[in-house]
Amino acid sequence: METGGSSESSVEPKKGKSKTRRKPKESVLKQKSPAEFFAENKNIAGFDNPGKCLYTTVRELVENALDSAESISELPVVEITIEEIERSEFNSMIGLVDRERVDEALYDDYESAKAREKRLAKEARNQEIQAKNALLGKKTKEPTPVKGIKGRGEASFYRVTCKDNGKGMPHDDIPNMFGRVLSGTKYGLKQTRGKFGLGAKMALIWSKMSTGLPIEISSSMKAQNYISFCRLDIDIHRNIPHIHLHEKQENKERWHGAKIQVVIEGNWTTYRAKILHYMRQMAVITPYAQLLFKFISDxxxxNMTIKFARRTDSMPPVPLETKHHPSSVDLLLIKRLIAETSKQNLLQFLQHEFVNIGKSYAERLIGEMGPDFSPKMAVKSLTDQQIVRIHQLFRQAKFDDPSGKCLSPAGEYNLRLGIIKELHPDLVSTYSGSAQVFEGHPFIVEAGVSIGGKDVKLGINIFRFANRIPLLFEQGADVVTRTAIKRINWSSYKISQWQDKIGVFVSVVSTKIPFKGTGKEYIGDDISEIASAVKSAIQQCCTQLKTKIVKKIQAREQQERKRRLSWWTTKWH
Amino acid sequence: METGGSSESSVEPKKGKSKTRRKPKESVLKQKSPAEFFAENKNIAGFDNPGKCLYTTVRELVENALDSAESISELPVVEITIEEIERSEFNSMIGLVDRERVDEALYDDYESAKAREKRLAKEARNQEIQAKNALLGKKTKEPTPVKGIKGRGEASFYRVTCKDNGKGMPHDDIPNMFGRVLSGTKYGLKQTRGKFGLGAKMALIWSKMSTGLPIEISSSMKAQNYISFCRLDIDIHRNIPHIHLHEKQENKERWHGAKIQVVIEGNWTTYRAKILHYMRQMAVITPYAQLLFKFISDxxxxNMTIKFARRTDSMPPVPLETKHHPSSVDLLLIKRLIAETSKQNLLQFLQHEFVNIGKSYAERLIGEMGPDFSPKMAVKSLTDQQIVRIHQLFRQAKFDDPSGKCLSPAGEYNLRLGIIKELHPDLVSTYSGSAQVFEGHPFIVEAGVSIGGKDVKLGINIFRFANRIPLLFEQGADVVTRTAIKRINWSSYKISQWQDKIGVFVSVVSTKIPFKGTGKEYIGDDISEIASAVKSAIQQCCTQLKTKIVKKIQAREQQERKRRLSWWTTKWH
Incomplete structure (x- = not known):
C-alpha cells in the first residue's frame, strides 16, 4: 500500500542534466496571416480530414448557392457535381508525367517476395475452404480479409462543381471574395446560413494544401451582358488573391448566377453517406429549391444522379438586416456603432442605431445616465467612462423584446411539405412557434413530428436545422436531441419509442444561433428560453398526432366490431 | 392519415408578396481583422460566456507562466489571484461616479408595488411554516425560493493577476505579444501547451469587450537591470496594440519573470468548481511547480487560498523544436519549407529540412522522382508540378518513424508523485509507454490508475492531460474516457467499477495532439494508434495493481486464518 509519502523529496533533481542536454532555440516573434491560421486550424471550419473536407466543401458551396438565389427572391436551382479523378488523370491535368515505380523497395506498400508468397498461400487456403463449404451447402462467415497492400499513400482527388441561378458577384469583387480570408459581405446582423463567413475560402485553402490547383469561378449578375471568369488561388502568407486569369466573356443567354469549381483531395467512400444525408435533409427544409446531385467516376x-425536385413555389421571405437590441451589445460593439454612426447626437444615436428605443424612452435613458449626459451631446465625443455607463444601463434597463420580423423561418407549410416529400410518412404534424428572445436575440422554433415513412429507422430519428441548414454532427449534446429523448413523454401521446418510426424535425432560426463548442455543429442545452421553446413545439406536434392516432385506433376498433357483428348476424340469422 | 400528396402543388407562390415587402440592403464587401474575427467568435478560444471567460483566462495565464519558467529550466513558481470587484468599486476605478437609481421603472428588475406586496406575503408565510416545523423538530425541505429580484443586469468583475518566475519578454516585443492577434513565438513544430497561440490576447479582447480596461504587464528577463512595464489595450479593427504606457522601471531585486493583470467580467459562482478542478489537475501533472491560488472578495x-506545494525538483526536459516528418507534410507546407530553407540544392533540402531522410535515402528518392530531378538542382527552382511529385512520393514512400526525443512527457515518476500528492490513494500504479507515431507525428502515452483516496467518487474518475495541460470539457467523446469505460475489463483485475474509487490518469504528449472538434477539449477516438496505446497503458497499470490487490487479499485471509487459529488454540488449550 502506497500513500502520499514524503520520502520522495530526497530524489535528485534532473534539472541540471536536462539543461546541458537540451538547448532550446531562441524564439522569434512571428506574425501569421489569417489565411495561415485557418490553414493550420482547418478543423475549426469543418475541414478535419480529406473525407470531411469533401463534405464541408459540398455544403459550403450549396449553402452559398441557396443564399445567393434567395437574396434576389429567385427560386433556387442548384447543381452540385463531384467527379472522381484518377491519379494518372490528376497528374496529366497538372502536366506531370505519370511514372512507373522503379525502386520498389522505397514504397510503404512494398511487399517482400517472402511476404507475398505467404499472403498468396493464405488466400488460396481461404478459397479452398469456401469452395468446400459451398459444395456442402454450408454458409460460412466471410473469411477475415488478408492483410495485403496498404493504401495509405493513394490519395483520392475530386473535382467539385456547384452551379446556381443566384445573384452572381460584381466582377471586381470576385478575387477578394475567394482569395482573401475574413473578407465578405455577410457581416451585417441578420439570420444567415454561413457559420464563420469562411465558406468557399476554406475550400480554396484546402485545394492549395492538397492539390495545388486554383479555383475557377464563372459569374454573372442579372441583366449583365458578360460573364466574369476568374481563375485564382490564394497567397496564404500575405492573405491576398493570386489571380491567374480574370476576364469578361460573352453572355448570350443572359445567364445569371455563379459556378464554382475546385479540385481537392477527398474521400468519397467514408463520407458518401454523410453527403447524401445532408442533401436529403436540405431537401426537407428547402422544398422550394431544385437540387441536383451527381457523382461521376470511372x-x-x-455513379449516381439524385434529383430533389421542387415541390412548391412558396419561398420564405428574405432575412432582413436588423439593428442590435440594447440588451445584446457589449462595450466593444457600442464603440464600433459610435464610430460608424452617421447620427450626430446621443438622442439620435440611441433612437436609430438600436431596436426598441423610441424617442421618449431614449430621453428617459439619457436622464437616468446622469448630469454629464444630454440628448444633444455629440455622440462621438463620449468618453470611455460614459460609454461604460451607457453599457451598464443597457444591461439593467428594461426593453421590449425584439420582434422576429427580420427572421426567415422555413414556414410550417414548407416544413410539412419537405417532410412529406422526402420521407412519405404515415402521419405528420407540424407547428410553428411565435418569435421569442434570449439575451436580446430574437428566435423562432418550428417543429414537425412524423410516424412511419421511407428510410426511417425504428425509434426516434432526429433532424436538426439551424438557420435552415441541416446539422449532422455532435448530435448527442444538442438541445433537440436531449429534449426529444429525455423530456417528451411519448407514450402519453400513444406513440411508442420502441415500435414506431418517429421522425422529429426541429428548425431554429435566429440572428444569433447559440452554437455550443466551436464546430458550430450543435445548439447547447443551456439556454432555457430555447430549450423550453423546443419542448413546447414538439409537444404541440405530439398533441396533434395523438388526436389522429386515437381516431385511427377508434376507426380500427369500430371496423373490428362491425366485422364481428356481421359474423354474428350471418351465423344466427 | 396524410401521405406525400401532390395536391399541394396548386398552392399560390408567396414569392411576389415577399418581394415587395422586403428590400434587402445592397451588400458591401468588407474586410475584417483577425482580432475582430476572434472577438465575434470568441468561443473558438474557450470564451463562451462570462463564467467560462474567467476560467479560460486563468488557464491561459497559468499555462503561459509554466511554459515560460520551463523554457529556462527554472522550477516554476506561479501565483494566480482572482479579486472580485464590486460594481461601485469598478466604477470608481474607471472614474465613473456611482449613481443612485432615479427612474426606478426603467429597470428590468423593477418590481411594482403590488408585486412586492405579494412577494413579501409569500416570504412571511414560508418563514412561518419553517418556524413551526422547527418547533416540532421536523426536518423540512428548503422552501422553494421566492422569485424576487432578477439579477440579469448585475455583471461581476474580477481582477485576474498571474505572476511567474519565468523567462520574461524582451522589452520591445511586449506590445505585439499582447496587442496583436496571430503574433507569437510558439509557431515552430514542437510539443506546446498552447492550443491556438491566442492565449492572453483573448483575455485582452474580452476585457475590451466587457470592462474596457487595459491589460498591465510587468516583465524582466534574467540578468536584466530593469523591469519592463506596459499598459495597453488592442485596436480591434486594425489588430494593433494601443499603448498607454511602456517604460523601464528599476529592478533592484533582479527579479525575472512576468506579471500579467487583466480586469474582466466573469462569474465565479458558476465556474468556481471548474477552476479549482483545473488547478488540482494541473498540480497532479506538474508536481515540480509551486502553485498558489487565491480568491479575494469583500x-x-x-475567500480562499490554496497552495499546491512543490514535491519534487525533477522537471521534464524542455520540449525541442523538431523538423517535419516526410509522411506528415502537405503541399503548402513543402512550399513554405522551400521558401524558407537556407539550403541550395534538392539533396541538401531533403536531408536537412526533414527528419529521417539520410543522404543515401535522399539520393534514392531523387532517383525515383524521375529524369527531371537531380540531387544538385536548385531547390528554389522546383516547379509546382515537381513539388506535387515530391509530395506524392512522400506519401507513398516508407520512412522510419520519428523518434520521440523532441517530446517532453511528464515522466512516470512525476505522474505517480502528482497522483499521490493530490489524491492520497490507497493504491497506485503508473506506466510510461515508449514513443509511437500516427501520420508522421510522434507521441507518448503515460498512465496511472489509483484506488481510493481523498475527494474521489465511487466508480471511474477520469483525469485527462494533453501536452501536460488538463482537459476538463467534452469528456464523453474522448479516447481516454471511452477506453476506460468500454474497453477495460476491470473485474479481471479484481477492481470493481461499482465498489471502488478508481482514478484513471492518462497523459498524451505529441508535436501534434489530434484534438477532435474545434474546441480542442478532447482527443478523438478514431486514431487507432493512440486508442491502442491508451488501452495498453491502462492495462499495464491494472496488471500491476492486480498483483498488489491479490497480495492484500491474501494478507487479509492469512490474518483471518491466524485469528481463527489463535481463537481455537485459546479455547482448547
Whole structure:
C-alpha cells in the first residue's frame, strides 16, 4: 500500500542534466496571416480530414448557392457535381508525367517476395475452404480479409462543381471574395446560413494544401451582358488573391448566377453517406429549391444522379438586416456603432442605431445616465467612462423584446411539405412557434413530428436545422436531441419509442444561433428560453398526432366490431 | 392519415408578396481583422460566456507562466489571484461616479408595488411554516425560493493577476505579444501547451469587450537591470496594440519573470468548481511547480487560498523544436519549407529540412522522382508540378518513424508523485509507454490508475492531460474516457467499477495532439494508434495493481486464518 509519502523529496533533481542536454532555440516573434491560421486550424471550419473536407466543401458551396438565389427572391436551382479523378488523370491535368515505380523497395506498400508468397498461400487456403463449404451447402462467415497492400499513400482527388441561378458577384469583387480570408459581405446582423463567413475560402485553402490547383469561378449578375471568369488561388502568407486569369466573356443567354469549381483531395467512400444525408435533409427544409446531385467516376457502377425536385413555389421571405437590441451589445460593439454612426447626437444615436428605443424612452435613458449626459451631446465625443455607463444601463434597463420580423423561418407549410416529400410518412404534424428572445436575440422554433415513412429507422430519428441548414454532427449534446429523448413523454401521446418510426424535425432560426463548442455543429442545452421553446413545439406536434392516432385506433376498433357483428348476424340469422 | 400528396402543388407562390415587402440592403464587401474575427467568435478560444471567460483566462495565464519558467529550466513558481470587484468599486476605478437609481421603472428588475406586496406575503408565510416545523423538530425541505429580484443586469468583475518566475519578454516585443492577434513565438513544430497561440490576447479582447480596461504587464528577463512595464489595450479593427504606457522601471531585486493583470467580467459562482478542478489537475501533472491560488472578495467567507506545494525538483526536459516528418507534410507546407530553407540544392533540402531522410535515402528518392530531378538542382527552382511529385512520393514512400526525443512527457515518476500528492490513494500504479507515431507525428502515452483516496467518487474518475495541460470539457467523446469505460475489463483485475474509487490518469504528449472538434477539449477516438496505446497503458497499470490487490487479499485471509487459529488454540488449550 502506497500513500502520499514524503520520502520522495530526497530524489535528485534532473534539472541540471536536462539543461546541458537540451538547448532550446531562441524564439522569434512571428506574425501569421489569417489565411495561415485557418490553414493550420482547418478543423475549426469543418475541414478535419480529406473525407470531411469533401463534405464541408459540398455544403459550403450549396449553402452559398441557396443564399445567393434567395437574396434576389429567385427560386433556387442548384447543381452540385463531384467527379472522381484518377491519379494518372490528376497528374496529366497538372502536366506531370505519370511514372512507373522503379525502386520498389522505397514504397510503404512494398511487399517482400517472402511476404507475398505467404499472403498468396493464405488466400488460396481461404478459397479452398469456401469452395468446400459451398459444395456442402454450408454458409460460412466471410473469411477475415488478408492483410495485403496498404493504401495509405493513394490519395483520392475530386473535382467539385456547384452551379446556381443566384445573384452572381460584381466582377471586381470576385478575387477578394475567394482569395482573401475574413473578407465578405455577410457581416451585417441578420439570420444567415454561413457559420464563420469562411465558406468557399476554406475550400480554396484546402485545394492549395492538397492539390495545388486554383479555383475557377464563372459569374454573372442579372441583366449583365458578360460573364466574369476568374481563375485564382490564394497567397496564404500575405492573405491576398493570386489571380491567374480574370476576364469578361460573352453572355448570350443572359445567364445569371455563379459556378464554382475546385479540385481537392477527398474521400468519397467514408463520407458518401454523410453527403447524401445532408442533401436529403436540405431537401426537407428547402422544398422550394431544385437540387441536383451527381457523382461521376470511372467505375460507372458507383455513379449516381439524385434529383430533389421542387415541390412548391412558396419561398420564405428574405432575412432582413436588423439593428442590435440594447440588451445584446457589449462595450466593444457600442464603440464600433459610435464610430460608424452617421447620427450626430446621443438622442439620435440611441433612437436609430438600436431596436426598441423610441424617442421618449431614449430621453428617459439619457436622464437616468446622469448630469454629464444630454440628448444633444455629440455622440462621438463620449468618453470611455460614459460609454461604460451607457453599457451598464443597457444591461439593467428594461426593453421590449425584439420582434422576429427580420427572421426567415422555413414556414410550417414548407416544413410539412419537405417532410412529406422526402420521407412519405404515415402521419405528420407540424407547428410553428411565435418569435421569442434570449439575451436580446430574437428566435423562432418550428417543429414537425412524423410516424412511419421511407428510410426511417425504428425509434426516434432526429433532424436538426439551424438557420435552415441541416446539422449532422455532435448530435448527442444538442438541445433537440436531449429534449426529444429525455423530456417528451411519448407514450402519453400513444406513440411508442420502441415500435414506431418517429421522425422529429426541429428548425431554429435566429440572428444569433447559440452554437455550443466551436464546430458550430450543435445548439447547447443551456439556454432555457430555447430549450423550453423546443419542448413546447414538439409537444404541440405530439398533441396533434395523438388526436389522429386515437381516431385511427377508434376507426380500427369500430371496423373490428362491425366485422364481428356481421359474423354474428350471418351465423344466427 | 396524410401521405406525400401532390395536391399541394396548386398552392399560390408567396414569392411576389415577399418581394415587395422586403428590400434587402445592397451588400458591401468588407474586410475584417483577425482580432475582430476572434472577438465575434470568441468561443473558438474557450470564451463562451462570462463564467467560462474567467476560467479560460486563468488557464491561459497559468499555462503561459509554466511554459515560460520551463523554457529556462527554472522550477516554476506561479501565483494566480482572482479579486472580485464590486460594481461601485469598478466604477470608481474607471472614474465613473456611482449613481443612485432615479427612474426606478426603467429597470428590468423593477418590481411594482403590488408585486412586492405579494412577494413579501409569500416570504412571511414560508418563514412561518419553517418556524413551526422547527418547533416540532421536523426536518423540512428548503422552501422553494421566492422569485424576487432578477439579477440579469448585475455583471461581476474580477481582477485576474498571474505572476511567474519565468523567462520574461524582451522589452520591445511586449506590445505585439499582447496587442496583436496571430503574433507569437510558439509557431515552430514542437510539443506546446498552447492550443491556438491566442492565449492572453483573448483575455485582452474580452476585457475590451466587457470592462474596457487595459491589460498591465510587468516583465524582466534574467540578468536584466530593469523591469519592463506596459499598459495597453488592442485596436480591434486594425489588430494593433494601443499603448498607454511602456517604460523601464528599476529592478533592484533582479527579479525575472512576468506579471500579467487583466480586469474582466466573469462569474465565479458558476465556474468556481471548474477552476479549482483545473488547478488540482494541473498540480497532479506538474508536481515540480509551486502553485498558489487565491480568491479575494469583500465577503471574507468566500475567500480562499490554496497552495499546491512543490514535491519534487525533477522537471521534464524542455520540449525541442523538431523538423517535419516526410509522411506528415502537405503541399503548402513543402512550399513554405522551400521558401524558407537556407539550403541550395534538392539533396541538401531533403536531408536537412526533414527528419529521417539520410543522404543515401535522399539520393534514392531523387532517383525515383524521375529524369527531371537531380540531387544538385536548385531547390528554389522546383516547379509546382515537381513539388506535387515530391509530395506524392512522400506519401507513398516508407520512412522510419520519428523518434520521440523532441517530446517532453511528464515522466512516470512525476505522474505517480502528482497522483499521490493530490489524491492520497490507497493504491497506485503508473506506466510510461515508449514513443509511437500516427501520420508522421510522434507521441507518448503515460498512465496511472489509483484506488481510493481523498475527494474521489465511487466508480471511474477520469483525469485527462494533453501536452501536460488538463482537459476538463467534452469528456464523453474522448479516447481516454471511452477506453476506460468500454474497453477495460476491470473485474479481471479484481477492481470493481461499482465498489471502488478508481482514478484513471492518462497523459498524451505529441508535436501534434489530434484534438477532435474545434474546441480542442478532447482527443478523438478514431486514431487507432493512440486508442491502442491508451488501452495498453491502462492495462499495464491494472496488471500491476492486480498483483498488489491479490497480495492484500491474501494478507487479509492469512490474518483471518491466524485469528481463527489463535481463537481455537485459546479455547482448547
Amino acid at each position: 467505375a460507372s457502377d458507383k | 465577503a471574507s467567507d468566500k
